Structure formats: C-alpha cells, structure tokens
Amino acid sequence: MGVTSPLKVSTRSRSFSTKFLPYVLYALFSIALFRFYFHPSPFLQSTTDQLPHSNRIILTSSSPPSPPSLSLSREEEIANKTSCNYTNGRWVHDKRGPLYNGTTCGTIKDGQNCISHGRPDLGYLYWRWQLNQCQLPRFDPNTFFNLLSNKHIAFVGDSMARNQLESLLCMLATASNPNLVYTNGEDNRFRTWHFDSHNVTVSVYWSPFLVRGVEKSKGGPDHNELYVDVVDERWGSDLDHLDMVVLSIGHWFLHPAVYYEGGSVLGCHYCPGLNHTEIGFYGVMRKAIKIALESIIERKKGSRNGIDAFLTSFSPSHFEGEWDKAGACPKTEPSKGEKMVEGMDADMRLIAVEEIEAANVKVKQFGGMRLEILDVTKLSLMRPDGHPGPYMYPFPFANGVEEHVQNDCVHWCLPGPIDTWNQIMLQVIRRWRRGE
Known part of the structure; x- marks a missing residue:
C-alpha cells in the first residue's frame, strides 16, 4: 500500500507556489485597485462628503437629496446676517x-x-x-x-x-x-x-x-x-x-x-x-x-x-x-x-x-x-x-x-x-x- 511522503508533498507545493505566487499577487493587486477606484471605502467616502461643494463634482441620474432642515438657532443665525424681502416667497407645507x-x-x-x-x-x-x-x-x-x-x-x-x-x-x-x-x-x-x-x-x-x-x-x-x-x-x-x-x-x-x-x-x-x-x-x-x-x-x-x-x-x-x-x-x-x-x-x-x-x-x-x-x-x-x-x-x-x-x-x-x-x-x- 503506498503511502505518500509528507516531505514529497511539501516539496511539490513549494515548487508550485514559487512558480505561480507572483501571478496571484498581481491579480489580487489589480482587483483591489479596481475596487478602490470604483468603490471607495466608507471612511474615505464620508471624508469626501465633508468637503466644500466647490471642491466636488457629483454625477447622478436622480435628484440630489434635500438639505437637512435648519434648527431654530441656525435659522436665527442666518436671519441675523441677511436683509430679507418678506414679500417674496411661497406657502409650503x-x-x-x-x-x-x-x-x-x-x-x-x-x-x-x-x-x-x-x-x-x-x-x-x-x-x-x-x-x-x-x-x-x-x-x-x-x-x-x-x-x-x-x-x-x-x-x-x-x-x-x-x-x-x-x-x-x-x-x-x-x-x-x-x-x-x-x-x-x-x-x-x-x-x-x-x-x-x-x-x-x-x-x-x-x-x-x-x-x-x-x-x-x-x-x-x-x-x-x-x-x-x-x-x-x-x-x-x-x-x-x-x-x-x-x-x-x-x-x-x-x-x-x-x-x-x-x-x-x-x-x-x-x-x-x-x-x-x-x-x-x-x-x-x-x-x-x-x-x-x-x-x-x-x-x-x-x-x-x-x-x-x-x-x-x-x-x-x-x-x-x-x-x-x-x-x-x-x-x-x-x-x-x-x-x-x-x-x-x-x-x-x-x-x-x-x-x-x-x-x-x-x-x-x-x-x-x-x-x-x-x-x-x-x-x-x-x-x-x-x-x-x-x-x-x-x-x-x-x-x-x-x-x-x-x-x-x-x-x-x-x-x-x-x-x-x-x-x-x-x-x-x-x-x-x-x-x-
């Protein structure tokens, strides 16, 4: 009954790894680069979203989300800095x-x-x-x-x-x-x-x-x-x-x-x-x-x-x-x-x-x-x-x-x-x- 020697298996595996490992690493690096380019990490995405709008270009086929409503203190801050024409407006729900x-x-x-x-x-x-x-x-x-x-x-x-x-x-x-x-x-x-x-x-x-x-x-x-x-x-x-x-x-x-x-x-x-x-x-x-x-x-x-x-x-x-x-x-x-x-x-x-x-x-x-x-x-x-x-x-x-x-x-x-x-x-x- 033949028994395969552990030594012989290890030798063949090492030879295979040495020959093909560079190609595997290259392929993984390419996939990672592709993923990073088209799907940035959540951390980087959130950081980008905090940049001023003038430094960003957004391409989208749907309407952008509405800005969040201002809190009362923020509304008052803006009103304090702005001279308003109170006749120009519309009734909103x-x-x-x-x-x-x-x-x-x-x-x-x-x-x-x-x-x-x-x-x-x-x-x-x-x-x-x-x-x-x-x-x-x-x-x-x-x-x-x-x-x-x-x-x-x-x-x-x-x-x-x-x-x-x-x-x-x-x-x-x-x-x-x-x-x-x-x-x-x-x-x-x-x-x-x-x-x-x-x-x-x-x-x-x-x-x-x-x-x-x-x-x-x-x-x-x-x-x-x-x-x-x-x-x-x-x-x-x-x-x-x-x-x-x-x-x-x-x-x-x-x-x-x-x-x-x-x-x-x-x-x-x-x-x-x-x-x-x-x-x-x-x-x-x-x-x-x-x-x-x-x-x-x-x-x-x-x-x-x-x-x-x-x-x-x-x-x-x-x-x-x-x-x-x-x-x-x-x-x-x-x-x-x-x-x-x-x-x-x-x-x-x-x-x-x-x-x-x-x-x-x-x-x-x-x-x-x-x-x-x-x-x-x-x-x-x-x-x-x-x-x-x-x-x-x-x-x-x-x-x-x-x-x-x-x-x-x-x-x-x-x-x-x-x-x-x-x-x-x-x-x-x-x-x-x-x-x-």
Missing part, C-alpha cells in the same frame, strides 16, 4: 403646525376661533411662509419678550389690528401668562394685558380710521363721518406712554362716508341723496395715514423715549360670490404659483408703502424712532383658505346646509395665516436691535 390652538389662550374673539366653532378641515394650519432668498425663523415668544422687556406695544386701528393683536397674545401665552389689566368700550375695543415675567405691556385701541371719526349707528346717519385732519385722540393722547405702535386700517374706508377737513365738508364716498361731491376713499385714506404718522413723529421727536411704528399693509378679502352663501370662501389650500396683487388691493397697499417712505424722510431729521411697512398683502392674498367663512358662528351646518349663511372672508382664523404677520414683525424688531 409644514407638519409642525401652529404654536397654539383654539383652546390654549383665552383671548381669541369667538368669530375667529375656527377650531372651537367646528371647522372640519384643519389642513389650513399646516403651512408656513417660505422666503425665496432668506430664512424666516419660527416665532419665538421668549425672543419677543427679551427684545421688548419693559416696553409697551399697542395695536391701533380696525378689527384687523385686533386680529393681529390676538394672534400675538396667543403665541406669547405659550411662554408666559397674559394678565388682562384694563378693558373698556363696546365689545372690549380698548384692552391692555401685562406679562409680569418680562414687564411687557400689550394694548389694543379701536380706531378704524386713525383720524377722528364718528361711526354710523342705528338711529343715526347711514354713513361714517371722518375728520381727516385731526388724529383720533383715543390713541394719540397715549403716545407718551407707548414704545411701539402697530397701525392697521383699510376695510372701513370702503363704507359710505362723509369727509370733513378744516371745519367744512371735503366730499364723500358713496353718498347718494346727499349734496356732496363724490371723491372716493383713496385720497382720504392717504390723508388719514399721513396725519397718524405725522402725529407720532411730532409728539415723539426729541423725546428720550423714542418710538417704533409699523404700518400693516392692506389685507385682501376672498369672497367668492355672495357673502351669505355657504361657499363664500370655500378654498382649503393656499393659492399655487405666482399671485399678483392687483386692483384695489394693490392701490391700498401702495398708499401705505408710499406714506411710510415719506414719513421716513422726516424721521431722518430727528432720529430716535423707526417706521416700517409690515407688507403682508401678497402673502395674505395667497391664503384664501385661512378665513373663518361660515365658522364665524359655532357649528353653522349642525342642522344641515342652509343656503343663506353669513360668511367672514375678511378676518383670519386663529391660529392661521395672520400668525405670519407677527413672525415677520419679530424679525424686523430683531434687525432694529442690531442697528440696521
């Missing part, structure tokens, strides 16, 4: 939703509390205004408190001023409790809250024309009366106690009115049966804004306590058909694509922009105050879904759909798109604090 809801603050006027009134579609809550060229950070109540610590901010104007005020109060209430310290007037049109945590005071003054006016009433004239050269002292007399004012007017100028200037009738708007000249309302609205801004400048110039002021631009309504139909503003999503501001909306916005620019020319002579337009017309125009509609009343269709249902397609649900107005206002205040 935001799964985070609003800071508050219809039950977390007790200041929402019933007619704008769409959630508690049973509005069934809540998709309108999940959108944010994304700017084209800069960041708009989420509203941070603590930042607002820190910037306005020991200050008094007042919202002055019509029901849109009140709508914006209540939006701000609800967002601030997520961080600190507002204490109602003063209320007066029909429908609590004059109110003041105090935030003890930062000694911040927030007030609202009902003044739908900014100048002196007599509103039409039952049993009285069926038109408003405006004295276009006299500021409304219901807010003007308190200017010495205010540090910031947010003015907002527009919709009340659409109503019939008789205008007075210098003690005599200037003209009227839609006053058939009266022997007055029809002059429309655009010129009168311009005069009212001019008088309001001039009063702020004259009464605060040279004061150790300067004042900052915003003028909120006109907010468009979205009625489709008659105001008393079930579907007067039926949209449930923002407008898609570019939306142009046109017609009356554009004219009323332009008046506000021009008057702020003219007032700023005067302000430069004195210093100590800052005036700025809060330009919300376009972003508001693109939100036809944000109004109470029939839900200005609780559960309007509880007994079925009725043909005649009063709709509110002017004011805004809270929470809702109007929260963005205060979001922008906060960023402007931050820019002021930086001295820009």
Whole structure:
C-alpha cells in the first residue's frame, strides 16, 4: 500500500507556489485597485462628503437629496446676517403646525376661533411662509419678550389690528401668562394685558380710521363721518406712554362716508341723496395715514423715549360670490404659483408703502424712532383658505346646509395665516436691535 511522503508533498507545493505566487499577487493587486477606484471605502467616502461643494463634482441620474432642515438657532443665525424681502416667497407645507390652538389662550374673539366653532378641515394650519432668498425663523415668544422687556406695544386701528393683536397674545401665552389689566368700550375695543415675567405691556385701541371719526349707528346717519385732519385722540393722547405702535386700517374706508377737513365738508364716498361731491376713499385714506404718522413723529421727536411704528399693509378679502352663501370662501389650500396683487388691493397697499417712505424722510431729521411697512398683502392674498367663512358662528351646518349663511372672508382664523404677520414683525424688531 503506498503511502505518500509528507516531505514529497511539501516539496511539490513549494515548487508550485514559487512558480505561480507572483501571478496571484498581481491579480489580487489589480482587483483591489479596481475596487478602490470604483468603490471607495466608507471612511474615505464620508471624508469626501465633508468637503466644500466647490471642491466636488457629483454625477447622478436622480435628484440630489434635500438639505437637512435648519434648527431654530441656525435659522436665527442666518436671519441675523441677511436683509430679507418678506414679500417674496411661497406657502409650503409644514407638519409642525401652529404654536397654539383654539383652546390654549383665552383671548381669541369667538368669530375667529375656527377650531372651537367646528371647522372640519384643519389642513389650513399646516403651512408656513417660505422666503425665496432668506430664512424666516419660527416665532419665538421668549425672543419677543427679551427684545421688548419693559416696553409697551399697542395695536391701533380696525378689527384687523385686533386680529393681529390676538394672534400675538396667543403665541406669547405659550411662554408666559397674559394678565388682562384694563378693558373698556363696546365689545372690549380698548384692552391692555401685562406679562409680569418680562414687564411687557400689550394694548389694543379701536380706531378704524386713525383720524377722528364718528361711526354710523342705528338711529343715526347711514354713513361714517371722518375728520381727516385731526388724529383720533383715543390713541394719540397715549403716545407718551407707548414704545411701539402697530397701525392697521383699510376695510372701513370702503363704507359710505362723509369727509370733513378744516371745519367744512371735503366730499364723500358713496353718498347718494346727499349734496356732496363724490371723491372716493383713496385720497382720504392717504390723508388719514399721513396725519397718524405725522402725529407720532411730532409728539415723539426729541423725546428720550423714542418710538417704533409699523404700518400693516392692506389685507385682501376672498369672497367668492355672495357673502351669505355657504361657499363664500370655500378654498382649503393656499393659492399655487405666482399671485399678483392687483386692483384695489394693490392701490391700498401702495398708499401705505408710499406714506411710510415719506414719513421716513422726516424721521431722518430727528432720529430716535423707526417706521416700517409690515407688507403682508401678497402673502395674505395667497391664503384664501385661512378665513373663518361660515365658522364665524359655532357649528353653522349642525342642522344641515342652509343656503343663506353669513360668511367672514375678511378676518383670519386663529391660529392661521395672520400668525405670519407677527413672525415677520419679530424679525424686523430683531434687525432694529442690531442697528440696521
């Protein structure tokens, strides 16, 4: 029986290895080089990904992944370094939703509390205004408190001023409790809250024309009366106690009115049966804004306590058909694509922009105050879904759909798109604090 000698096997193996080993090593080296070239190691890949984009070339047949969302602190850092045009943007879906809801603050006027009134579609809550060229950070109540610590901010104007005020109060209430310290007037049109945590005071003054006016009433004239050269002292007399004012007017100028200037009738708007000249309302609205801004400048110039002021631009309504139909503003999503501001909306916005620019020319002579337009017309125009509609009343269709249902397609649900107005206002205040 033959037994193979271990020595003989080892000798043949050594001869084989010596002869073919160089070829095996060459082949393995070639394979390794091929692998390294086309499939770099994970460590090297991660290192490459950290290089600046200018040093990299990426070839791909699919869309690159979206960049990660910025954290709030990073958003604020970018906003601090960038001068923004807040009118250029689009509404994008935001799964985070609003800071508050219809039950977390007790200041929402019933007619704008769409959630508690049973509005069934809540998709309108999940959108944010994304700017084209800069960041708009989420509203941070603590930042607002820190910037306005020991200050008094007042919202002055019509029901849109009140709508914006209540939006701000609800967002601030997520961080600190507002204490109602003063209320007066029909429908609590004059109110003041105090935030003890930062000694911040927030007030609202009902003044739908900014100048002196007599509103039409039952049993009285069926038109408003405006004295276009006299500021409304219901807010003007308190200017010495205010540090910031947010003015907002527009919709009340659409109503019939008789205008007075210098003690005599200037003209009227839609006053058939009266022997007055029809002059429309655009010129009168311009005069009212001019008088309001001039009063702020004259009464605060040279004061150790300067004042900052915003003028909120006109907010468009979205009625489709008659105001008393079930579907007067039926949209449930923002407008898609570019939306142009046109017609009356554009004219009323332009008046506000021009008057702020003219007032700023005067302000430069004195210093100590800052005036700025809060330009919300376009972003508001693109939100036809944000109004109470029939839900200005609780559960309007509880007994079925009725043909005649009063709709509110002017004011805004809270929470809702109007929260963005205060979001922008906060960023402007931050820019002021930086001295820009």
